[in-house]
Amino acid sequence: MKEFELKYGCNPNQKPSKIYMADGGDLPIEILCGRPGYINFLDAFNSWQLVRELKAALGLPAVTSFKHVSPTSAAVGIPLPEKLKKACFVDDVPELDASPLACAYARARGTDRMCSFGDWVALSDVCDVTTAKLIKREVSDGVIAPGYEPEALEILKSKRKGNYNIVKIDPDYVPAEQETKQVFGITFQQGRNNFKIDNDLLQNIVTENKDLPASAARDLIISLITLKYTQSNSVCYAVDGQAIGVGAGQQSRIHCTRLAGSKADTWFLRQADKVLNLPFRADIGRPDRDNVIDGYINQNEEDVCADGNWQKYFTSQPAPFTKEEQAAYLATIKDVALGSDAFFPFSDNIERAHKSGVKYVAEPGGSIRDDAVIDCCNKYGMVMAFTGMRLFHH
Numbered sequence: 001m002k003e004f005e006l007k008y009g010c011n012p013n014q015k016p017s018k019i020y021m022a023d024g025g026d027l028p029i030e031i032l033c034g035r036p037g038y039i040n041f042l043d044a045f046n047s048w049q050l051v052r053e054l055k056a057a058l059g060l061p062a063v064t065s066f067k068h069v070s071p072t073s074a075a076v077g078i079p080l081p082e083k084l085k086k087a088c089f090v091d092d093v094p095e096l097d098a099s100p101l102a103c104a105y106a107r108a109r110g111t112d113r114m115c116s117f118g119d120w121v122a123l124s125d126v127c128d129v130t131t132a133k134l135i136k137r138e139v140s141d142g143v144i145a146p147g148y149e150p151e152a153l154e155i156l157k158s159k160r161k162g163n164y165n166i167v168k169i170d171p172d173y174v175p176a177e178q179e180t181k182q183v184f185g186i187t188f189q190q191g192r193n194n195f196k197i198d199n200d201l202l203q204n205i206v207t208e209n210k211d212l213p214a215s216a217a218r219d220l221i222i223s224l225i226t227l228k229y230t231q232s233n234s235v236c237y238a239v240d241g242q243a244i245g246v247g248a249g250q251q252s253r254i255h256c257t258r259l260a261g262s263k264a265d266t267w268f269l270r271q272a273d274k275v276l277n278l279p280f281r282a283d284i285g286r287p288d289r290d291n292v293i294d295g296y297i298n299q300n301e302e303d304v305c306a307d308g309n310w311q312k313y314f315t316s317q318p319a320p321f322t323k324e325e326q327a328a329y330l331a332t333i334k335d336v337a338l339g340s341d342a343f344f345p346f347s348d349n350i351e352r353a354h355k356s357g358v359k360y361v362a363e364p365g366g367s368i369r370d371d372a373v374i375d376c377c378n379k380y381g382m383v384m385a386f387t388g389m390r391l392f393h394h
Contacts, residue, residue, distance in 0.1 A: 028173035034165035047122030055124040075107035075242030223339030333357030347376035
């Protein structure tokens with residue numbers, strides 16, 4: 001297939017639209033089901049690069065959940081603790097631990113379930129049956145992977161009345177070193193960002209505490225590779241083999257840090273006993289449970305515990321999760337990793353990160369206020385590495 005005609009571009013008025021190879025060669029993909037759109041393919045090709053790099057860097061199956069050309073999360077295939085299984089709605093899957101790819105999917109899809117609603121999924125490895133079963137029951141636009149087991153493919157083909165977007169990509173495809181795009185009829189060209197992210201990038205530790213355990217290095221690598229494919233400005237919190245809070249596309253870095261930190265906090269709070277034991281009615285579906293849990297934790301649009309409201313969701317009225325209780329729970333969190341796609345210009349970012357349990361930081365360095373940022377890290381006993389490399393993505 002040398003080109004594929006799309007229904008429209010970013011919006012329905014943007015026609016005609018297609019994807020094709022500029023050199024006239026074959027596209028490195030097969031469309032096995034559905035008809036992916038313009039934004040679907042932007043998500044597919046960006047997300048595939050992310051999981052491919054994570055697998056290469058860490059040697060573990062990797063999965064990411066993408067929405068609007070940024071990851072909601074990314075994770076590698078590490079077994080989930082029981083509370084996390086329940087928080088991710090996969091505690092009913094006894095075969096989960098036997099599939100590292102399914103574990104990675106459960107983590108990635110379960111991190112920010114609000115943002116992952118209607119996502120695009122990328123798998124680093126051939127999709128197995130367990131992973132396909134998990135994908136089938138979530139609201140999702142499509143998936144890209146290097147292959148699919150026959151039974152897994154049939155499971156996915158049954159999704160969305162047979163119209164689920166399933167893309168197979170050639171894992172050996174290597175893009176050209178130069179890439180181009182047009183803006184306002186003007187062509188831009190640049191070298192592809194082939195910068196390798198691995199442990200070597202974390203050797204320049206600039207804080208007094210220089211103890212960077214292997215688990216923290218892994219989480220920093222996950223954070224940095226996630227940022228490489230996140231719309232900038234961006235920061236990413238990570239722990240236990242997964243990105244748990246991504247702050248994308250903000251004009252100021254402190255807003256990135258706050259946004260990502262609030263998402264990380266919600267991820268932690270979802271695993272609190274008070275949330276895990278909410279008495280949901282049996283007829284409340286997964287997306288509605290996500291909305292209610294978010295409302296219960298963040299106390300936003302609707303007081304889900306209020307008289308007249310709780311009856312819509314619960315079999316009995318739950319006690320509110322007070323701000324004091326949440327603060328006490330979050331105070332127990334530690335050893336979180338934080339990556340930034342550019343330097344932190346002020347120490348307020350470190351202050352905010354500390355509130356979400358951050359102990360390990362990786363950022364390029366190079367700010368005129370680096371000393372203040374380092375001093376703030378030292379105040380909290382953090383470990384910070386200067387990578388020397390910016391990771392902007394637009």
